[in-house]
Amino acid sequence: MDKVLVVENLHTHFFTENGVVEAVEDVSFHLEKGEMLGLIGESGCGKTTVIQSILRLLEYPGKVMKGKAVMNGIDLLHAPMDQIEKLRWKTISVIPQSAMNALNPVMTVGDQIVEAILLHEEVTKDEAIKRTEYLLEIVGIPKQRRKSYPHEFSGGMKQRVAIAMALACQPQIVISDESTTGLDVLTQAQVIAVIKDLQKKMDLSIILISHDLPMVTAICERVAIMYAGKLVEWATTQQLLNNPQHPYSQGLLAATPDINNLDKVCKSIPGTVPMLIDPPKGCRFQTRCPSVMDKCKQQVPVMRKVQEGHYVSCFLGG
Numbered sequence: 001m002d003k004v005l006v007v008e009n010l011h012t013h014f015f016t017e018n019g020v021v022e023a024v025e026d027v028s029f030h031l032e033k034g035e036m037l038g039l040i041g042e043s044g045c046g047k048t049t050v051i052q053s054i055l056r057l058l059e060y061p062g063k064v065m066k067g068k069a070v071m072n073g074i075d076l077l078h079a080p081m082d083q084i085e086k087l088r089w090k091t092i093s094v095i096p097q098s099a100m101n102a103l104n105p106v107m108t109v110g111d112q113i114v115e116a117i118l119l120h121e122e123v124t125k126d127e128a129i130k131r132t133e134y135l136l137e138i139v140g141i142p143k144q145r146r147k148s149y150p151h152e153f154s155g156g157m158k159q160r161v162a163i164a165m166a167l168a169c170q171p172q173i174v175i176s177d178e179s180t181t182g183l184d185v186l187t188q189a190q191v192i193a194v195i196k197d198l199q200k201k202m203d204l205s206i207i208l209i210s211h212d213l214p215m216v217t218a219i220c221e222r223v224a225i226m227y228a229g230k231l232v233e234w235a236t237t238q239q240l241l242n243n244p245q246h247p248y249s250q251g252l253l254a255a256t257p258d259i260n261n262l263d264k265v266c267k268s269i270p271g272t273v274p275m276l277i278d279p280p281k282g283c284r285f286q287t288r289c290p291s292v293m294d295k296c297k298q299q300v301p302v303m304r305k306v307q308e309g310h311y312v313s314c315f316l317g318g
């Protein structure tokens with residue numbers, strides 16, 4: 001399969017008054033054409049920082065220290081900013097966490113999508129309106145509603161508008177950054193179903209950032225699990241569910257309810273995530289790992305291949 005994005009050895013730090021936050025350390029993964037990859041992990045593990053680094057949206061005091069993020073032969077981490085700006089929207093775009101913040105309250109939703117198209121592409125206004133109506137329809141909003149203002153929509157509909165907006169310039173890659181946060185469970189499921197449907201219809205490659213493991217394993221072909229700034233396991237959903245290798249992945253799965261096994265007793269992972277200023281030497285999961293060895297306190301495990309498509313950063317079984 002074609003790789004549409006290849007991230008290699010990404011390191012991103014925040015230079016704060018209290019010290020250097022090693023927010024993303026040596027993260028590598030790739031995204032294949034037409035696949036949905038779930039990027040999962042607890043709050044503060046670095047998911048958003050990975051995406052902001054790739055999209056060059058990182059603000060002071062954040063800095064990419066090392067790495068590559070190659071898309072269509074261009075290293076996004078080092079390309080000139082004007083080249084990156086040309087790629088945003090048209091090649092890679094983001095469905096934001098909160099549609100409330102993404103939409104302009106004093107413009108109709110249609111005008112906002114039309115404006116995004118006209119800003120990035122040389123098409124006529126009529127063509128932009130036609131595309132806007134098409135986009136609204138494919139996210140399940142009648143095209144006549146393009147003349148409505150954001151406050152005339154429910155939360156779920158606003159999120160659908162944000163999805164339509166992300167698709168305005170027909171990107172190859174869409175990143176959904178916890179874009180269902182704040183919606184009720186049923187509306188979340190509907191919005192996720194829209195994203196899944198679009199992946200198939202438009203052959204999109206999608207990175208879905210979430211902390212909802214059951215949702216991610218239900219809809220993503222592949223899952224990348226982060227812990228304290230590191231990628232600990234990266235596998236197809238089936239490999240992860242049937243044969244999780246990292247003790248953190250095993251702990252996450254054990255903590256997750258299973259609709260097919262209502263008798264399952266969910267166990268939480270004891271302990272807390274380490275501070276990313278001066279994190280522990282060696283493996284960052286060592287303080288919570290039930291199988292910790294001396295080696296884990298001295299050396300950083302590197303990502304190794306378990307089988308085709310399945311990678312883990314752990315000394316166990318290696």
Ligand SMILES: Nc1ncnc2c1ncn2[C@@H]1O[C@H](COP(=O)(O)OP(=O)(O)OP(=O)(O)O)[C@@H](O)[C@H]1O
Pocket residue numbers: 014016021023041042043044045046047048049050060061062211276
């Ligand atoms: N502007 C900043 N200044 C200092 N530290 C930051 C800044 N932004 C993020 N961090 C730190 O970087 C680490 C990674 O944060 P990030 O927001 O990427 O995590 P996340 O996994 O996306 O979390 P969430 O699920 O809560 O959005 C955290 O320790 C966070 O405190």
